[in-house]
Structures are given as structure tokens and as C-alpha cells.
Amino acid sequence: MKYKHFExxxxxxxxxxxxxxxxxxxxxxxxGAAVRRSNGGGLTCKQAWLFRRLYHKLFQMxxxxxxxxxxxxxxx
Numbered sequence: 001m002k003y004k005h006f007e008x009x010x011x012x013x014x015x016x017x018x019x020x021x022x023x024x025x026x027x028x029x030x031x032g033a034a035v036r037r038s039n040g041g042g043l044t045c046k047q048a049w050l051f052r053r054l055y056h057k058l059f060q061m062x063x064x065x066x067x068x069x070x071x072x073x074x075x076x
Contacts, residue, residue: 017062017065021058021061021062021065024058025055025058028051028054028055028058031051032051035047
């Protein structure tokens with residue numbers, strides 16, 4: 001999967017951070033459930049660690065968004 005740098009992504013006026021945060025959390029939960037189903041009901045230690053790390057990064061992004069006004073950094 002190829003990732004774009006955050007500065008190369010054009011702003012989208014149809015979405016907001018809160019909606020995207022909850023959509024990302026939902027997607028992670030669904031992905032975790034799919035991995036559990038494929039593993040027979042559990043996650044390996046590495047998989048659980050990676051999911052916790054992703055959730056933690058989402059929480060850090062939300063905390064940063066709460067702390068500062070990100071709209072100052074987005075140029076039209």
C-alpha cells in the first residue's frame with residue numbers, strides 16, 4: 001500500500017476530524033474482528049501489540065487536535 005505524505009493531501013470540506021476519527025476507530029475494530037475470525041478467535045501477541053499501537057496513535061492525533069487548531073495549518 002502506498003501512503004501519501006500529509007502535506008500532499010488536498011483539504012476536503014465535506015468531512016471533519018471528529019467524523020474521520022470515529023470512522024478510523026470503527027475500521028480498526030472491524031479489522032481486528034476479521035483477524036480474530038481468521039485466527040480462530042484470538043490474536044497473536046504481535047497482532048495485539050500492533051492494534052494497540054494503532055489505537056494509541058489515533059488517540060494521540062485526537063489529543064493533538066484538541067490541543068491546537070489544525071485549521072491554521074491547512075492552506076486552501
